[in-house]
Amino acid sequence: MKPENLNRWENLTKADYKNYLAFFKKLSAAPKSQSPDIETIHSEVFSDTDCLSCANCCKTSPALLTKEDIKRISKHLQISTKEFQKKYVLEDVNGELSLNNVPCQFLLQDNSCSIYEIRPEACRQFPHTHDKDYPRRVILNTKNIFVCPAALAIAEKWENVINNLILSKK
Numbered sequence: 001m002k003p004e005n006l007n008r009w010e011n012l013t014k015a016d017y018k019n020y021l022a023f024f025k026k027l028s029a030a031p032k033s034q035s036p037d038i039e040t041i042h043s044e045v046f047s048d049t050d051c052l053s054c055a056n057c058c059k060t061s062p063a064l065l066t067k068e069d070i071k072r073i074s075k076h077l078q079i080s081t082k083e084f085q086k087k088y089v090l091e092d093v094n095g096e097l098s099l100n101n102v103p104c105q106f107l108l109q110d111n112s113c114s115i116y117e118i119r120p121e122a123c124r125q126f127p128h129t130h131d132k133d134y135p136r137r138v139i140l141n142t143k144n145i146f147v148c149p150a151a152l153a154i155a156e157k158w159e160n161v162i163n164n165l166i167l168s169k170k
């Protein structure tokens with residue numbers, strides 16, 4: 001990640017939250033034909049991002065878990081799913097399952113993941129910036145820029161593209 005972006009990310013404020021919320025609302029209402037290529041922007045930013053020097057998602061946000069995640073990781077750890085749930089899983093009032101600790105129990109000192117190959121699907125997908133529904137997810141995108149400097153860089157690129165489109169029509 002370029003230091004220039006990291007500095008902006010570390011200094012995000014409540015006002016930025018409101019501004020990005022407004023931007024993502026505008027983006028979600030824009031015609032799909034005006035959208036830049038989702039995968040291109042995501043790849044450009046992540047090719048310039050060193051997640052091992054960050055790991056903020058693993059340090060601050062408990063990963064959601066599916067039943068499949070639990071089966072796969074329990075098998076890898078050679079414990080029963082029941083034992084895994086008891087040791088590592090939190091269930092909220094809506095029945096949503098997540099890892100029960102931050103920083104994550106599977107995060108190593110060097111910021112790598114000790115279960116990387118079989119990590120939860122939510123970890124693979126975060127920050128969801130390559131998802132085809134990215135332009136429509138207002139709250140999640142806004143929250144994620146506060147967790148992830150790459151998500152901020154991606155939002156900034158989207159803002160530039162959308163603003164240029166608007167300017168070119170004037």
Ligand code: SF4
Binds near residue numbers: 049050051054058
């Ligand atoms: S917060 Fe974003 S940039 Fe940092 S490790 Fe997670 S995905 Fe990578």
Ligand code: SF4
Binds near residue numbers: 063115123
């Ligand atoms: S399972 Fe791995 S990738 Fe997911 S939060 Fe924990 S350390 Fe990070």
